[in-house]
Amino acid sequence: MEVEEIYRRDLNLLVALRILVEERSVSRAAMRLNLSQSAMSRVLGRLRDLLADPLFSRQGQSLIPTEKALSVNRALDEPLASLQQMLAPSDFNPGTCDHTFTIATTDYAMQTILPFALPRIYQEAPQVAFDFQPLQNEQLKEQLTYGRADLAICRPSNPIDTLHHQTLGRVGVQCLVSHQHPLAGTSMTLDDYLRFPHAMIAISDGVKALIESALADKPKRRMVLRAYHLEAALAIIDTMPLIITVPADLAYLVAERHQLVVKSLPFHFTPFDYSMIWHPRCEYSPEHEWLRRVVEEECGKLIAKRVEDIQLDQIRP
Incomplete structure (x- = not known):
């Protein structure tokens, strides 16, 4: 034509x-x-x-x-994105930005990652607003394409080839037990891990599937509790010898708040990448570019520090 x-x-x-x-x-x-x-x-x-x-x-x-x-x-993705970039004002000023960002994320990121980026975000852009939505892992593409979410922060568990993404850092896994647990004062072996009852929390961002893959040739763990919120497991952790397996940095935060004991996994587990993901329609938007840069700098720096603090860098794939 x-x-x-x-x-x-x-x-x-x-x-x-x-x-x-x-x-x-x-x-x-x-x-x-x-x-x-x-x-x-x-x-x-x-x-x-x-x-x-x-x-x-x-x-x-x-x-x-x-x-x-x-x-x-x-x-239309590429031509519309190019037009948005061409027609958008070139002198973006976060101080006057009043955009509402819709972020799809998990409870894990809401507790351990995003709060550490928000102070800088509001320092630079005091008029922005956020609408945090629960991440829909199986419909992540649709959520970013049709659900009008601007950004997802998660461990992608499905192909994201049509989306853009940036790795924020690597996340490991640790266990939590109470001070009354038989393993509290001793090293945990693989037999111990398989023998004691477990709780799995949805906050754990797909950790359950990764653990099951790592233990594919081992006996099934006894799962006594599956819950969307960590509080359900914390309510009974003092009354039974429960093991809670969660992302490592979350384990350390929870242990400090609730006087629990952190235990290392007694088997090899490859740390997983945590990423921010967005649809091509947001690629050239000045306000989205600014937000992604701040999240990458603040959250990436935070994850890197935690990797060093808990010696995750000593764990090799």
């Missing part, structure tokens, strides 16, 4: 397609584009004519995009 022919097409329709795919709703897309619902419906009709495809089917209150709609939307 010649450039002149592209000029004669209404390329605003492609922006409307992106919004429709993200919102899955004509009314919500109309609100974002400051249109009436009837005007948005006409835009959808013109899009269908332009692309010669129904683009969406209705399921309940939601619009389900066709393969053609998803394919065109993916193809």
Whole structure:
């Protein structure tokens, strides 16, 4: 197609397609584009004519995009990002930024990583706001693409080839026991680890699957508690010989707060990478670039210090 022919097409329709795919709703897309619902419906009709495809089917209150709609939307990533960069003001000032950032993350990151970046963030940009959302591991791509999350901070447990990412550092694993535990004053062997009851917490960011993989040829552990919050395990850790396996830096923070004993894993475990992940649509946004830089510098520095403090660097893959 010649450039002149592209000029004669209404390329605003492609922006409307992106919004429709993200919102899955004509009314919500109309609100974002400051249109009436009837005007948005006409835009959808013109899009269908332009692309010669129904683009969406209705399921309940939601619009389900066709393969053609998803394919065109993916193809828009790079050109729309380039246009955003080209048209955005070049003199970004975090001091006047009032953007609301939506961050998808885990309880682990909320307790042990992000709080250490927030003071600098608000020092540089006192008017920004944050909306923290629970991370949906199995739907991470969809959460960043259609859920309108700006950034995810987690251990990616599924392929993220279509997303951008930056490793913040490496995270190891340690165990927690009470001072009354039979192992509190002695080294923990593999037999000990397999013999005593365990608690696994969802805060642990996929640690359970990694532990099970490392112990694939060993007897199953006796799991007496699975919970979303660490407090459930802490409530009974003094009443039974419980072992709680969590990311190493979290273990040290919890041990200090609750007078617990930290024990090393009695088997080889490869530390895992912790990352921030974002959709290509955010790649060239000045406010997003600033946020990622601060998170990388502050959280990366924090993780590196903890790696040194707990001698994680002595553990080799």
